[in-house]
Amino acid sequence: MKRLIAAVVLGMAMAALPVAAADVSTTKPVAKPAASAKSLDPVKGAFHRAHTQKLKMSCDTCHAAELKDVLFLRGAEVAASGPGPVDRALCLGCHQAPAKPTWYGATK
């Protein structure tokens, strides 16, 4: 009888384990660490590397000598010393898949 009771108690404890684990995961979520500003450097960071190194895109694919889009408020931001600003309309050449929570849509 004692063995039976012990088995039942053990079984109930085992059954409760996943629930307990779920409770822990909801009450103490493991926060995703924010990327450091250094790793996200607009030039050396992953964002730029994805286009220049992985996709092997040349500078002039995105950067123009001058920005003709007057409805862009920071058009002169990198024109002085860099390769020129990026016309965001160019991004739409790839980033247009709808219903994706990315910049303008996932890449096609």
Add this chain to the structure above:
Amino acid sequence: MTKLVRLIDQNRCMGCRSCVSACAVENYFTPDAPWNVMVEYEVGTYPAVKRVYNTMNCMHCEQPSCKAACDAVGAKAISKNQFGVVLVDYDKCIGCGYCAAVCPYGVPQLNKSVAELYPGQGKSGAETIPYKDRHPTHRKKAKVVEKCTFCAHKLDQAVADGKVDRIGKDQAYTPACDLVCPVQARVFGDIDDPNSEVSKRIKATGAVQLKKQFGTGPQVYYALAEGAKS
């Protein structure tokens, strides 16, 4: 639901920049990181040319690309409130500048240093409010992103006073830029209310959003002047 939008009527705007000045004083933005900018350009062919005045602030997009970028890097500093207003939490912003990189309007401004509105002339007006007493959107920090908040401090006050229905009508609950326009080229209010002034004016003028091709769903509408860019 209340969804706040702004209408800017280019056929009325005369480029006086009262809206820009009002924003500067109300929100004491750093001159190098403006929240409201007047863009001017010419359309037509000589001699039939004319000037278009296109004041721009944050578009408070329904699907903000800045928020998507911020979430993707894990900072989660950008949020949309119950009115659809896009806000930056300066305490969470890591200054990576990715929101600025992806905004199709070039709105987010990475504020390199907190400067006085009138450099060298000391603090003026609202700049004298003690830091701790300021609205969170006015607790400026260096190396974080700033932008137009639709005067969130006024909207929060409307909520606190239980006067959400007076947003866009009462001075205390309406963004500063919309209050000062001398030619009523700016209207602010609830687009979900078909009887609101902004709803009627958007319908009457056939106003549109700028750069709709980006799919971000801006909450600022423009009644375009003839030949104006969109």
